Every structure is written in structure tokens, then in C-alpha cells.
Amino acid sequence: MLKKNPYNFLKNKGILYSVIAGIAIILTLFLIFHKPLPQYYSKKDFALGTWVNVKVAGNKINSEKLADIAFDEMKRIERKFSKNIKGSVIWELNEKRSIIADKETLFLMKAAINYADLTGGAFDPAIGALVKLWGFDDMNSPKRVPSKDEINNALKGISYKFIKIEGNKISLLNDETMIDLGGIAKGYAVDMAINKIKSLDPKATGFIDAGGDIGIIGPKFNRFPWVIGIRDPDGNPYDIKLQIYLKEGAIVTSGNYERYFEKDGVRYHHLIDPKTGYPANFYKSVSIISDSAMKADAMSTAIFILGDKLPDIDSMMQYDIQIYGITSDNKIIKTTGFDYYLKK
């Protein structure tokens, strides 16, 4: 018969005490070092001609304050570069034909000219006269199909080659030329708002969605990609064609559903081919993933316009962009690197 060890009871108790002490230590460490998950704050407001949503969680600065800072920055850029706002730099350039520009204006104009050069003029910041002719210059402008003569006349002033930059002076060399940065300024504003947030609070996370121009501030809870829907161009705004997963950088979509009117069964939209003067029709939408929202913005407009004039879409990957296009006959054209973003 086994003899009961009279000390067994004490031994068990010892184990019990060690377990309790262990749990207490773990709990204390957890309470000391555990950071609660960041709380996201969303602010929706109208800016840059569209509804903008800023979703942000600050690390050292209050999230609501960061969202306000982002909106202030985007509205500053809108006031400075919208051709429709009297007194803006672009309004002044179009009015006076020549201005002395500050560093930021020179940067944005040079960037726009660079994308025009890169895309053989498919993206063209000197598109203003055509955009106005079709009535896409302002939400309230009457939309109409212009006559052939009107289009041919406007085409005379459409070329970024009529923009001359000498030192800090920008001049327009053709009397018909009108600058419109609508195809790039929104992306630039998103980049700048994110820069501003990151400079004040480097560990802030979240994203900015400016009506289809989306820039990532930082991954969700510092770890996970944000899930972004690419819209079905034939559906309503909440019909999603596919989802992509993005931890950093930007995705921008140019679509024929953003601003358009219909006449005699034909849809006319706001993405105008600078070569023909008419809206481009090869794509319904083009989405671009890139490290910068500005680049993605300019390139999504350009590739939408280029359509089948760009036979090898993969050739565009040299510019560090990935492309997903939905054509008018519902084919998908995408770069080989795009699929990387379809996986979680």
C-alpha cells in the first residue's frame, strides 16, 4: 500500500501559489504594456468638388484634430489651384496669361507637364477650353454636345507645349490656352494631407478617400491592409466589382460615371481626349495603384484617354504603377503586378 506523503498537501499548495503569482505577473505586465487598439475617427465633408472621407487614428495627436488638419490642407490646395475660384493661382494664370509662381505652384505645374510628356499628351493640363466647352468645368454649367467648329476652335489652344516655365515665371503662349488641373490636383491634395498628418504624428494610421482618390495614412490597427472596393461602373456607387487590399500608397479611379450627361442615347463624360476633343470611350473605368495619389490621379486620367492606343499595358509598370481597367465591352485589362493587391 502506498503511504500517503504527509507533505503532499503542502507541495500542491506550493504549485497553486506559483500559478497564481505567475498569472498576477502576466496580468500586471499586460496592463503596463498593452496598448488598446487605436480608435478610428471618421470625418466626411465636401472638398475638392467631391465628398471626402478622412478616417484616422492618431498616436500622439487627437484623431479629430488630425482629420481637421487634413481637411484644412485639402481646402487650402483647392483654393489655390481651382480654376473656378476667383483669385486662385490658376484663375490668375488663365486671366493674366503670365504669373510669377511660388515653389508649390511650380512643382505641381512641372509635375503635370511631366505626366503630359510621359503619356504623349493624353493627360494634358492645358485641357481647360475643352472641359469648359462641354460644360464639365463646373457642376452648374449647362452640359451640351458642342459643334464640330467649336471643338476645332478649342483644340487650337490645347497643348501643354503652350505652357512656358522660365525660372519662376509661368506663361501661356497661345491665346486660347486654359489651364485645368482637375485631373491631378485632387491626388496632390490627398498626398499633401497625408504628409501633413504624418509630419505631426508619424504613427497615425487610416486613409483619405476623396471621391475615388484614396491615399493610405497607415495600415489598419498598424497591421492590416485596408479593404478598398473598386466600383462596378454600371452599378450604383455601392456596387463593388472587386476588392483590393492596401497597406500603403494610393489607389485612384477615373470613371465615365463620375460626371456625365446623356444625349440621344449616348453618354458624354468629363474625360476628354486632347487629340479629338471628345470624351474617350475605350474604358468605363481605370484604377491605378501607386506610391503617390498625385501620380495615380494623373495616370488614371491618361490611361483612360489612351485606351487601345496603349497596346502593352505592362509597359506602364516601369513607372511603378499597377493598372486595372474595365473596357466599354466589359473586358478587364490589367498589369501583371496588379493581382498582388487582390490577396489579403
Ligand code: ADP
Ligand atoms: P475625377 O475624380 O474628378 O473624376 P479625374 O482625375 O478622372 O477626376 O479627372 C477628371 C478631370 O480632369 C476633369 O474634370 C477635367 O477637369 C480634367 N481632365 C479631363 N480630361 C483631361 C485630360 N485629357 N488631361 C488632363 N485633365 C483632364
Ligand code: MG
Ligand atoms: Mg485623374
